[in-house]
Amino acid sequence: MTAENIVGLAEACTAPCAISRATASADAAWRQSLGSVTVADLAADVESAHGNGALAGIGAWLSPAGPSGGVGWTVDRRRG
Incomplete structure (x- = not known):
């Protein structure tokens, strides 16, 4: 099958296929x-799964300095 044939098949589709319908249904359920x-x-x-203080540890890990106070941790502020 050539690329032209595949494009022609895609353009001939007038309704979502079974895979597309299943994916859309799963996505809607996930979002709900x-x-x-x-x-x-x-x-x-x-906190329940990892104990008191787990959020503080995560907060330190997510901070710009990182969990080790900046050693080996870089944050590229130019990216948005």
Whole structure:
């Protein structure tokens, strides 16, 4: 099959295929499920799973200085 044939087949599609429909359905379910989760829920789950102080450790890891106070940690501020 040539590239021209594939393009022609894609242009002939008038409705989503089974894979596209299944993917769209899964995406909608995923988004609906995540819609009920708050940041507070995530924080509580982290503390529950990893103990008190876990969020502080994560906060240090995410800080510009990094978990080691800047040793070996770089943040490219030019990227957005």
